[in-house]
Structures are given as structure tokens and as C-alpha cells.
Amino acid sequence: MNKNKTTGKSEEEENHESRRDFLKTTSILTAIAVSPVAVSKAAEYNLGEKINHALETTPVNLTINGIKKQLAVEPRSTLLDVLREQLNLTGTKKGCDYGQCGACTVHVNGQRVLSCLSLAIMQDGKQVTTIEGLSKGDELHPMQQAFIKHDGFQCGYCTPGQIMSAVACINEGHAENKEDIKEFMSGNICRCGAYPNIVKAIQEVKNGGQKI
């Protein structure tokens, strides 16, 4: 059972609690099979839910923004939903859930990845960077600064995905010229239409030559 053990903060603490409850109630689990009284007791304490959670989750080790996390996730959970709903890292956005808009772009082992098309359990042992992990403390990443300077956004919803893609775009060597940038950023939709300003921001960072 200890392979299901979770550690971490906030939301994970809840999981931790439920796991403990589960461990505590393994004897009840056996009793359920034989005693109707135990079944009703189990229902009363919402144990079905907790047992189910324990049975349906799988352990995953992820390093998210440099911090190692041991998580228990359902196999069907996407990396996007785990980030947003379980870890409260809501900077990564859901715009379509079909891999068409790019709002959910994160870096996995340094490569840009659509987190809505990635199951969390498939990222076991990998390094995930989200928009929250891009800046160094209070010091913004050069791409974040450039987006502010060139007003590369309006509503801000596609922005984290645009920025994560923009950083990767340069690192991939796909920001040699404006047309290149436009082509290799076309997986990130901005309905407010900040495209020309985003391209300016990327060009500035690219020409700045900083290691990003």
C-alpha cells in the first residue's frame, strides 16, 4: 500500500489524509464483504469515495518548477487538469482540451508540450516547468519582461502558453526571422489578436542573446 503514499502541500495534503483514512480502514474493507452493517457504516463515513480514490489512483513522481512531487493521480487525468485542479498551478490554461489552441503549453524536460494532450502518469520522472516556474523569484524571465514591454497580450488568458512556447521557439532555433517565429508560434492562438506584439517580444529576446 505504501506505493500509494503521497507527500506534498495543500491539495496533496487532502490526498494524504484520504490515504491515511484508507490505511486505517483496510480492516473495514475486509469487513464490508461480510457485514451489511459495515457497508452502511462505510457509506455513512463516505468511505466508498475514499476507497475508490485509493484504488483508482497511481503514484507519479514529477519535478514541477524544480520541486520534487510525489502525486497520486488517476490514469485518465491529464497533466493540465492535475496542474490546475490538484496542484492549484492555474497559470497553465485550458482553452480547448483538444491540443488546438496552445494555452496549456508547458515545458517537459525542456521541450514544449501541450499539457491537455498529455496524461499525467506518462510524465513520471520528468521535469515540468510551468509559467509559475519561469521567473527567478521576483525577477521576471526576459520573455515575460518583453511581453509586458511590447504589450504582447490583452486579456492575458493565452499569455502563459504563448510565453512558454516563445521560450521554446527560440531554444529550438525557430526564431531566426519574423516569418519563422510566426510559423512556429501558430499553435498558440490569441483571440484578442496580440500577434504582432508577441512577435516583437520574441524578436527582442532573441536579439538580446540572453540564455533563456
Add this chain to the structure above:
Amino acid sequence: MDDTFFDKKDYKPLDRVDGRMKVTGAARYSAEYTLPNLAYGVLVGSTIAKGTIRSIDSKAAERAPGVIAVISHQNVIEVPGYQPDATQSTEPKVGGGPLRVFYDNKVYSNDQPIAIVVASSLEKAQYGASLVKVQYNKEEHITDFEANAGKAVVAAAAKKNPKSPTADYDRGQKDAFQTAPFKVEAEYVLPTEMHNPMELQAITAHWEADDKLTIYDKVQGTKTTQKTFAKEWAIPDQNVKVIATFVGGAFGNGLHSWPHESAAIIAAKQVKRPVKLVLTREQMFTMVGYRPRTWQKIQMGATKDGKLVAINHNSIGQTSVYEEFTESTLAQTRMMYASPSVSTRYRLLPLNVATPIWMRGPGEATGAFALESAMDEMAHAIGMDPIEFRILNYTESDPDKNMPWSTKFLRECYEEGKKRIGWENRKLKPGLLRDGEWLVGYGMGTGTFGANRGPATIHAELNKDGNLVMHCAITDIGPGTATAMVQIASNTTGIATEKIVFHLGSSEFPNAGLQGGSSTVNSVGPAVQAACNALKQQLITMAAGKNASAFGSAKPEDIMLDQGNMQITGNMSAKLALGDLLKQNNVEKIETTQESKASENGKQYSMNAFSMHFAMVHVHPLTGQVRVKKIVCCADAGTIVSPKTAESQMIGGATGGIGMALMEDAVMDHRFGRYVTKDFGDYHVPVHADVPDIDVYFVNKPDLLADPVGSKGLGEIAIIGVAPAIANAVFNATGKRVRELPITPDKLI
């Protein structure tokens, strides 16, 4: 305020004040609030477009792990505000009201929400929703616009108000078109378009007490939403708190309260837990409005010298069978050009579809596609340059309202735009210009939208350190509301922008209307000015009473509050430290609440913003591919308060116009009355590679009749006129006139 108020020497374009939050992921949108015991809702939509629900079998869903409840009309709690059918039509008839979700077993459109599954996690709710089995008594639906156009009716809004732009309108002679030397007669079709903001519509509903509701909701008006749901639940307005601190785009689809919002609120009440509901992208096509499919016909007559003699403009727009939606499709035809005879007819076609809602530039953008295309067709028929043709028919006053313009600087837009796009390269005859294998064309289109100043209230406080904090219920769907307001406050007070904070997006804050109809800066801006001046008046009174007679006769306009000091403009010797002044008066801070009222000047002046869009396109003669190579946007929008965000707004409008012209098309399969375009794979919007450099020019002359800030509004005119500019450029390149948008390659080869 004088004309140069916003041209101070040290006036640098301000970076977005919430920029840091947006680039770090710290900005929280409506699905991103953590609440204890939060449950997740997923909607089940109908799979028929008309009929009744025979049964909903939710047993399997209810047994699924983590499912808390399945709520439908079969087991829903009473919603006290739902009006019974006696007062709300259920038959295809104009008027009506919003859909009452889960009210009864009736289905009016495909994917109408008919049940909500609530579970302890998103995945469990999604799975639960997949298990709900519904049986229907299907009836024959009507969704095919063209096949049913004959059933269009006069709008109830037009019957109520004969002066409405939806009412029948005639000026001049009835037969003027028939007798005109040059005639253009053409039909134009704009397909249904979806707002599709990047943020999916989302609401987190939380009943904090039995009669106290808090919602984190994607809306364009916190106060209007508050009123809607207070009424729906028969509780006082103040018992409903609406939070919309960040809104991930909306373009109009947050101007109405939708069934999914009611569904989440019902669910939260019924399961006694906060419920979060995020629509899927497919549901964004069926549950939160759209720009309605619209057919238009224009008859335009002119003399051989290029003088318009008549414009007859008819339109039919679609709406739902349960709720009337109208827009001002024909408004500009009445006022844009000096045609002595004009007739307009606006009709509505109720179909088994969900209710439309204003989408950026709304009806005006739809109407401009037809009007500005027809103007181009007429200029071509006469053999005249389209700009020359428009200038010949320029209106020096509003021929519809018979009133002078408050301001109109459209000529400046024509002149500047011509230069910037390189109009001199344009050939009068289409198809003559090439760049390699590509055909090259130039086109232009005009836009206009009313300057609608509404009421707004600001609470402002100034502390001894010279920090100014303001609160207002207005939202920011992206244009940069807080940035503009901080700039106005800074310009009014002299306080540095970094010492000013503008809080918005909560119904707890002082009143403001909807963020829609380009009315934010010209409504909320004057309230900011009024609040700043009221604070300065308090300081003058304090200063005059205590020690500094120089301030006794000063007017608020003369006072500048720079770097924690109070000074009189032009009298540098009169200077007081703000901290000292407040201390002498034994206060930590001063505060005020100021209301700015709706404009009354509309009774004497026609107040409108104007835009002029120019496009240069390449069209491939073999593949029919259209590439927009350059766009120039010129705007007469009055004072430009925040140049950087204003420019972005124009660029965004032009981008929306590219989508409208070349890509956007919600296609319905009428066998089922359901859209086959249901995501970004099928419904195309512009991406990086589709958008060229967009050059923006602002006339930037204040209209002080419109409002004290001098702003006429920008959001709508940014898109109105863009689609016809591109369509006209395609004609200039190819000689092919496409009258049904979008201009896809198949229409050109």
C-alpha cells in the same frame, strides 16, 4: 480640460498595470478559485434540436464513483425567479426571454443543457455525464436559414420603438433607386460566427448561506449579473456577490446571463457545496451566444458624377425561438453617406438555435460588410476611386438624426490611411497588379459606432503618502481598463502612475455598466476624473482653512499632487506636503465617492466614433489562397487615453476582421440542427501566420461633447469595416466579388 491635457511632455505610454500578473500566471480567472469542498459540474446537452425529453435515466451516472448528483428538470429544486409559461412564449415568436435551464422537458435547440452531473472531481463528473441516458419525443426542427428566410418577422423591439434602428425607415423618394443612372443591387451573407474567447466560459458558484450567493463568473458586467441572479433567486441584490477580476476575453459573450450559469448556481444550492463548471469548447458554440447569420440586400443608386441618390438596405438576422435578439445592422446605412433617399428593413428569423448575442462590432460590423462592399461595387461601376467616391458623399451632419456631429475627423483618416497603405500603387481596374505569381489588391472600408456614455461611480481614497486607490465594479475583458483609468487619474491629479491602483471586477464595488459597446473609457473615465477632482477640492478646503491662503482661491483643475506634494500649476512657490496637510487635519486619508451620469448631449448632437481600415492582399491565382500582407487602421475615437493598450485594441480588432473576412464560419448540419464546426480544428480563427504588420493611426482629437475625457470608444470601430476592406482588396486583386463570407479559396478559383 483642454485639448492638450493628454499631451503632457512626460506622458509616456503606460505598460499594462496588470501585466506582471498576466505574464506570471498569477492572474486568476473565474475557474481558478480554490474553495473548500469544491465539487465539479459537467453539463449534459440535448442531442435533438426540437422536441421534449421523454425520460432521463441517471441511475448509472449516480452509481459512478464520486458522482454526487445528477440534476435535471426531473429533480431540480424550485428556482423562484423562473416565470411561468403564461408570460414567456415557448412558440416560435419574437420577444420571449432567456432559456430557463432545467425548467421543463422542452428542447428548443441542439446541445441545450438538460442536466448537470456534479461530482467530487472533474474527471468523475465528465465520466458521470457520459453515462446519462436521455430519450426524446423528437419534433421537426427549423434551423436552415435560407430555406426558411420567408418566415422572418418584424422585431418586437421595432414595434416598441419606432426610432430604433430595427424599425422600418424611409427618407427621401421611394423610387429613387429605380430611376438612378447607376445601380448596384446585391445580396450579402455573413455566416454565424462564434466569439470563442480563449478562456472557456466558467463559473464557480458558492452559496455562503441559504440566501447568500457568491459567484466567480466570466461576465462583462458584475452589477448586471448580480441583478439577474438576485432576481432569479428572489433575494436582495446585495446578497449576490459577483467576482470577475480577470476575464479571459469575451467579445460580447459575457453580456448576457446564460443557462450554464443558472445550472451551476442551482447545482451548488442543491448539493450544498460550491460547484465549478467550465464549458467545453464545443459547448462554447451552443450555449453562450454568437454573431447571428445575417442575409442582407442592398440597392444603391448613384449619378455618373458619383453622387449617391438612394440606398435601400434590407437584412434578416437569426435568433432563437424563445428569445428575441436584435442588433443595429442597418444603423450606419442611414447616417454614413449623404444619400437623399434611404430605406432600411430589419427582420428576424427565429430558428431552433440558441440565442445570439452581440459579438465585437456587433450588427454594425455585419452591416458594414454589406454597405462598404456595395460602396466599392458602385465606385467600380462608375469607374471612380473608392475613397474619392466616399469623400463625394461625405456627411457634414447626421442625415438620419438631422443633428450636427459632436466631432467627425474621418477625412483625416482617409488622408493618413491612403499614405500609409500606399494607395497610389492601387490600380483602378482590378487584376492588373502582381507581385511574382501573386495578384495584388488594395481595399478599404469605413466603420462607425455610437459614443455611448453611461453612468458610473468611483470610490477613491488618497493617503498621506500620496497613494491613490480607486474601486469600481467595471470589468476588464482585455482592453486594459485599469491601465486606462490609472492613466486618467494620473493625468488628472499629477500623481505618478505607480502610486495609483484601480480595483475592478466585483459587484461589491461602486456601480458601473457593462463593458460593452465601446463605453468603458467614456463612462468610467469621467467618474475617475470627478473623483480625483473631488479629492483635490477636499485638499483645497483643508489647505485654505489651515495655513495656505494661496490655495484658498485655487480650483481643483489647478492643483497637482506630485511626489506627495500639493502644488498649484503655474505657482511653484505654493507647495504643501500632503502628509503634513492630512496630519494637521488629523486624518490618515481622504476619500470620496463620485457618480458620473450618462450623457445628455445626444439630444443635440450625433456622437460617433469613426474608423477607416485599409488592406493590401495577395491572392494566388491558382490556389485561391488569400494572404493579408498589410493592414492600416485609422481611428477617430476622440482622446486616446492609453496609447499602448489602445493600439493593441486596434490590432486585435483588425485580427478579428481577418477572421471574419477569410476564415470564420460556423457550419450547421441541418439534418440534426447541430454545428459540425465545434472546435478550433473546424472553426478557424487567425493564428500568428495569418496576421501581418498592422499599422495604427489615431486622430487623437478629444470630443468633449461626448464626455469630459473626450473619448468616443474604440473596441467596436477596431473591427467594423475590416472585413469589407479585405473583401474589396480581394476584388481589386482578382476582379472577383465575394458576397458571402468567409472568402475561402473555393470561392476564388
